Amino acid sequence: MKKKLIALAVAGALAAPVVASAQGTNVTLFGRAQAEYSLVDFAGQPSQGALQDNSRSSRWGLQVTEDLGNGLKANARLEFGLNTGSGSATTPREQWVGLSHSHWGDIRFGRLQSPFKDFAGGMTIDPFAYTTLQANGAGGTMSGAANGMGSGANTFVNSAIRYDSASIEGFTFSGILMPGDANSLNPLQDGSLLSGFLPGGLGSNGNTGGRNGEFDGQAAAKYHADFMGMGLDIFGGYSRDNANGIQKSIGLRTEEIWRVGASWAWENFKLSGQYEDVNNALGAATCSTAASLTANPLDSGLVSGQCNSAMNWGGDGNLWFASAQYRLGSTTLVAQGGMTKAHAGGVNAAGSRKADSFTVGAIHNLSKRTSLFGGYQHVYVTDNNPAGSGVNDLAPAPGATVGYTAPNYVAPGSNRSTFTIGLRHNF
Secondary structure (H helix, E strand, C coil): CHHHHHHHHHHHCCCCCEEEEECCEEEEEEEEEEEEEEEEEECCCCCEEEEECCCCCCEEEEEEEEEEECCEEEEEEEEEEEECCCCEEEEEEEEEEEEEECCCEEEEEEEECCHHHHCCCHHHHCCCCCCCCCCEHHHCCECCCCCCCCCCCCCCEEEEEEEECCCECCEEEEEEEECCCCCCCCCCCCCCHHHHCCCCCCCCCCCCCCCCCCCEEEEEEEEEEEECCEEEEEEEEEEEECCCHHHHHCCCCCEEEEEEEEEEEECCEEEEEEEEEEECCCHHHCCCCCCCCCCCCCCCCCCCECCCCCCCCCCCEEEEEEEEEEEECCEEEEEEEEEEEECCECCCCECCEEEEEEEEEEEEECCCCEEEEEEEEEEEEEECCCCCCHHHHHCCCCCCCCCCCCCCECCCCCCEEEEEEEEEEEC
């Protein structure tokens, strides 16, 4: 068995995918290696450039499957993220075990993706997902919540159950639940005194839940149809992130998000869009480090990231996103953009904030597994809040000594331009 594992590891560096079989169990080594040179230019700040994988697209993992007979399979997945620019390989991604059947779908238990990320819209309709041109977080047109319930890069739902149905006449359903009173889950993963009431996951690897947080969950459905050479997908979903006891004591309430969207494809054209309505933002008041492009800060003391999709803490808001793609041979041309609007209010009575963005670029496939990509993104921020507000509203009052450091984000009032070119290989 040891010889098989060694052979699998060696072969994984040379070919893809690699499959090993032991007593009826198939183990597939998979992953992605990506690097891009990005130049980020903030208004009023020095330009910052680096060669790295700031959105943490690179990863490797093992997919395990055993055929139990009669259409039933046992499945497991262990996946870890890394940053090719810094040598970091410490980000836990999906880690779960489950069962699947061709007739009733599959169920998984563990650390999981949310349906808003990989099922109904989110990363599935953004061709620049997992690059510095991504729409969520710093891109400002999709939620990149740090607590895992959004569609942010490297955000996951811990201690969860997820069910995905089989397709029935074009209809599919997905739902996820983090059940019960999660007293032992710390949303910050650092033991801070503030961990009981902060929205969750800020600066961490995308946890969710918290002390006495009851349950968190999402449900989503979509419909696919092919008609006269055209493909149509319509999707919608609901996300619920319960406020825990301490959060309620300071005026926060349960976060609810509604999403609706669609994709239409005909020959070489594809149009996609989605709209999200956020109420009582908890996790939606933050961004994961990868979504805000602070996974590997470009600075040495200067702020380098930005969270343009964040709502005011406890406040309402909305986000919309639209994308157009045209395939020309092996190259896909992309133009997309949208808007985030954080309404005035919330527990700190913050002012309104708006971020509009547009992105243009191209993806060129060198093969089925290797691609070049590049483009330009600009975010216009209208910020009526005083200096130091926005995502930094999560910091305690000046002089407070609770062992908390404010996130290293550029104030939301800064417009942002990003140029990038990168190379990606899937194996």
